[in-house]
Amino acid sequence: xxxxxxxxxxxxxxxxxxxxxxxxxxxxxxxxxxxxxxxxxxxxxxxxxxxxxxxxxxxxxxxxxxxxxxxxxxxxxxxxxxxxxxxxxxxxxxxxxxxxx
Amino acid sequence: xxxxxxxxxxxxxxxxxxxxxxxxxxxxxxxxxxxxxxxxxxxxxxxxxxxxxxxxxxxxxxxxxxxxxxxxxxxxxxxxxxxxxxxxxxxxxxxxxxxxxxxxxxxxxxxxxxxxxxxxxxxxxxxxxxxxxxxxxxxxxxxxxxxxxxxxxxxxxxxxxxxxxxxxxxxxxxxxxxxxxxxxxxxxxxxxxxxxxxxxxxxxxxxxxxxxxxxxxxxxxxxxxxxxxxxxxxxxxxxxxxxxxxxxxxxxxxxxxxxxxxxxxxxxxxxxxxxxxxxxxxxxxxxxxxxxxxxxxxxxxxxxxxxxxxxxxxxxxxxxxxxxxxxxxxxxxxxxxxxxxxxxxxxxxxxxxxxxxxxxxxxxxxxxxxxxxxxxxxxxxxxxxxxxxxxxxxxxxxxxxxxxxxxxxxxxxxxxxxxxxxxxxxxxxxxxxxxxxxxxxxxxxxxxxxxxxxxxxxxxxxxxxxxxxxxxxxxxxxxxxxxxxxxxxxxxxxxxxxxxxxxxxxxxxxxxxxxxxxxxxxxxxxxxxxxxxxxxxxxxxxxxxxxxxxxxxxxxxxxxxxxxxxxxxxxxxxxxxxxxxxxxxxxxxxxxxxxxxxxxxxxxxxxxxxxxxxxxxxxxxxxxxxxxxx
Numbered sequence: 001x002x003x004x005x006x007x008x009x010x011x012x013x014x015x016x017x018x019x020x021x022x023x024x025x026x027x028x029x030x031x032x033x034x035x036x037x038x039x040x041x042x043x044x045x046x047x048x049x050x051x052x053x054x055x056x057x058x059x060x061x062x063x064x065x066x067x068x069x070x071x072x073x074x075x076x077x078x079x080x081x082x083x084x085x086x087x088x089x090x091x092x093x094x095x096x097x098x099x100x101x
Numbered sequence: 102x103x104x105x106x107x108x109x110x111x112x113x114x115x116x117x118x119x120x121x122x123x124x125x126x127x128x129x130x131x132x133x134x135x136x137x138x139x140x141x142x143x144x145x146x147x148x149x150x151x152x153x154x155x156x157x158x159x160x161x162x163x164x165x166x167x168x169x170x171x172x173x174x175x176x177x178x179x180x181x182x183x184x185x186x187x188x189x190x191x192x193x194x195x196x197x198x199x200x201x202x203x204x205x206x207x208x209x210x211x212x213x214x215x216x217x218x219x220x221x222x223x224x225x226x227x228x229x230x231x232x233x234x235x236x237x238x239x240x241x242x243x244x245x246x247x248x249x250x251x252x253x254x255x256x257x258x259x260x261x262x263x264x265x266x267x268x269x270x271x272x273x274x275x276x277x278x279x280x281x282x283x284x285x286x287x288x289x290x291x292x293x294x295x296x297x298x299x300x301x302x303x304x305x306x307x308x309x310x311x312x313x314x315x316x317x318x319x320x321x322x323x324x325x326x327x328x329x330x331x332x333x334x335x336x337x338x339x340x341x342x343x344x345x346x347x348x349x350x351x352x353x354x355x356x357x358x359x360x361x362x363x364x365x366x367x368x369x370x371x372x373x374x375x376x377x378x379x380x381x382x383x384x385x386x387x388x389x390x391x392x393x394x395x396x397x398x399x400x401x402x403x404x405x406x407x408x409x410x411x412x413x414x415x416x417x418x419x420x421x422x423x424x425x426x427x428x429x430x431x432x433x434x435x436x437x438x439x440x441x442x443x444x445x446x447x448x449x450x451x452x453x454x455x456x457x458x459x460x461x462x463x464x465x466x467x468x469x470x471x472x473x474x475x476x477x478x479x480x481x482x483x484x485x486x487x488x489x490x491x492x493x494x495x496x497x498x499x500x501x502x503x504x505x506x507x508x509x510x511x512x513x514x515x516x517x518x519x520x521x522x523x524x525x526x527x528x529x530x531x532x533x534x535x536x537x538x539x540x541x542x543x544x545x546x547x548x549x550x551x552x553x554x555x556x557x558x559x560x561x562x563x564x565x566x567x568x569x570x571x572x573x574x575x576x577x578x579x580x581x582x583x584x585x586x587x588x589x590x591x592x593x594x595x596x597x598x599x600x601x602x603x604x605x606x607x608x609x610x611x612x613x614x615x616x617x618x619x620x621x622x623x624x625x626x627x628x629x630x631x632x633x634x635x636x637x638x639x640x641x642x643x644x645x646x647x648x649x650x651x652x653x654x655x656x657x658x659x660x661x662x663x664x665x666x667x668x669x670x671x672x673x674x675x676x677x678x679x680x681x682x683x684x685x686x687x688x689x690x691x692x693x694x695x696x697x698x699x700x701x702x703x704x705x706x707x708x709x710x711x712x713x714x715x716x717x718x719x720x721x722x723x724x725x726x727x728x729x730x731x
Binding site: 020023024027093094096097 | 708
């Protein structure tokens with residue numbers, strides 16, 4: 001019944017790397033956003049796994065906090081992306097270099 | 102009563118502040134009263150202390166004022182030390198100093214910078230008193246630098262004359278060279294003994310024993326300081342140029358203060374010097390060489406003050422010789438008698454210059470005997486004293502030094518005697534050319550010839566009395582005297598290892614004395630026959646005489662060796678080191694930052710992906726460092 005904690009770590013690591021690669025490679029802002037969510041959830045998974053491993057519930061409190069903050073962040077981020085789309089009719093981050101100057 | 106020794110210092114300091122701050126408000130009389138009165142007060146306090154010290158049972162006393170420096174284990178208290186040596190110097194400085202102040206009050210009457218002059222003079226006396234009162238080398242050094250500063254201020258007193266400023270700077274720089282040696286010696290002392298108090302240093306040095314390398318180093322470095330301050334070879338050239346100041350200042354620098362500082366310092370450190378015989382030999386040789394060289398230069402000078410200046414250098418050389426052969430008491434004795442007759446000579450010269458309206462060239466003097474009788478007779482006393490004619494003071498002190506030199510090494514005695522005979526020659530040459538024969542100045546100045554006012558002649562008479570009688574406190578036992586001064590100072594010089602001295606019989610001393618006195622008298626009469634009817638020489642001398650007239654070309658040599666190459670070296674360094682290396686480094690730093698910024702700016706492309714990549718790469722690198730390296 002008990003899975004070793006290593007499995008959780010590897011799964012979490014894999015998810016985090018997928019998220020990182022997605023952010024690095026993809027150009028669509030929405031996909032990048034999703035990848036960030038994947039990274040956040042990879043961290044959540046890790047926290048829950050260690051919480052169970054150490055029999056300490058405080059890590060799960062962190063998870064709740066992260067979920068709440070992520071929800072707030074998603075709402076703001078999506079709003080920004082919508083505004084960008086309305087303005088320039090694209091969500092390609094490669095073309096969003098206006099702040100360079 | 103010894104607790105009140107700070108009064109000796111406080112009074113001249115007050116005088117300095119009062120005459121300095123209110124120099125334009127106070128009347129000249131008030132300034133003169135303050136300036137002279139404070140020094141007179143110091144003198145009276147010194148006298149009281151001195152008479153206490155004469156009582157049996159007097160011991161060297163330390164007076165603690167406050168802690169001056171306290172760093173780690175190094176404690177430098179602001180202490181005064183009162184012992185016999187200090188008291189003798191206190192009396193010389195305040196006594197002769199007071200007479201010079203009194204003389205100045207009249208001599209400088211017409212000068213615009215009257216207040217400034219007296220404030221400098223008081224500061225000078227204050228610094229010198231601090232120097233002899235300090236109970237450790239740091240307090241001594243404060244006074245040491247103080248007299249250096251005051252000599253600069255006073256030599257350059259008439260600051261609107263460029264050559265006077267040059268002379269002042271020369272004195273200051275020469276002194277700084279010596280002070281550097283003193284300072285390094287001080288640091289060496291601190292690092293080695295972690296103390297600068299006389300008692301502590303001497304106790305630790307005695308534990309090291311004789312011929313210790315570090316003691317030789319310390320004493321040699323201190324000697325460099327003394328050579329600068331007391332105008333010995335090779336740092337003596339500032340003293341003749343110090344004549345630029347007002348004449349009473351010359352008297353103060355040459356007689357009572359400043360130049361005796363080096364002698365005092367070595368006499369005070371006699372424990373260290375006795376433990377380093379190598380240094381003592383150097384001291385003796387420097388002293389002897391200076392005595393001879395300066396005396397030879399004085400033979401052919403025509404400026405009345407220059408002759409006296411070189412005679413001072415020469416007499417200081419004799420004192421160094423005395424120190425070098427371990428006769429510290431004799432050296433201090435000579436400091437005392439020299440203070441009397443040299444102050445008298447300078448003040449007499451001042452009186453002559455005053456009478457002639459600023460003329461200093463003895464070729465344009467002559468025949469002043471009838472016009473300036475007081476100056477004439479007092480000057481004669483001083484000449485007899487400095488030439489070592491018995492029973493004038495210089496005879497006893499100079500003879501004490503020469504006798505000690507004979508016991509150490511007869512050759513030192515013979516050379517020293519030659520110097521003493523040269524002294525007799527140049528002093529009486531000066532005397533006869535100035536006061537005998539016919540007046541060689543202009544008609545105009547002949548009409549203005551007058552004896553100086555009493556405020557100037559009274560110090561002359563008092564100093565003449567001292568020059569005559571001053572030597573009687575040190576009549577050696579071979580002449581049936583008691584050597585009062587030597588016995589008074591004996592407790593100071595008893596500490597430390599005794600210098601082995603072959604005891605000469607009283608007869609040897611007596612013979613040496615008679616020979617020296619007889620030769621000096623013979624030289625005086627020979628000089629009289631040569632210069633009594635002096636006619637100004639018009640042709641410049643040839644051969645040796647030319648070398649003497651040009652002071653052995655030492656100034657030219659220093660000019661060639663140091664003064665002129667130095668700016669050239671500076672220019673070279675400026676062109677090849679300053680601009681390319683130092684400026685290059687500073688400007689290069691700025692240029693590198695600008696160039697780097699221009700290049701690094703290109704990274705900011707606006708591509709968010711690139712930024713994130715950088716962030717991730719950085720995170721990975723940090724992770725790797727944390728994982729593998731730490």
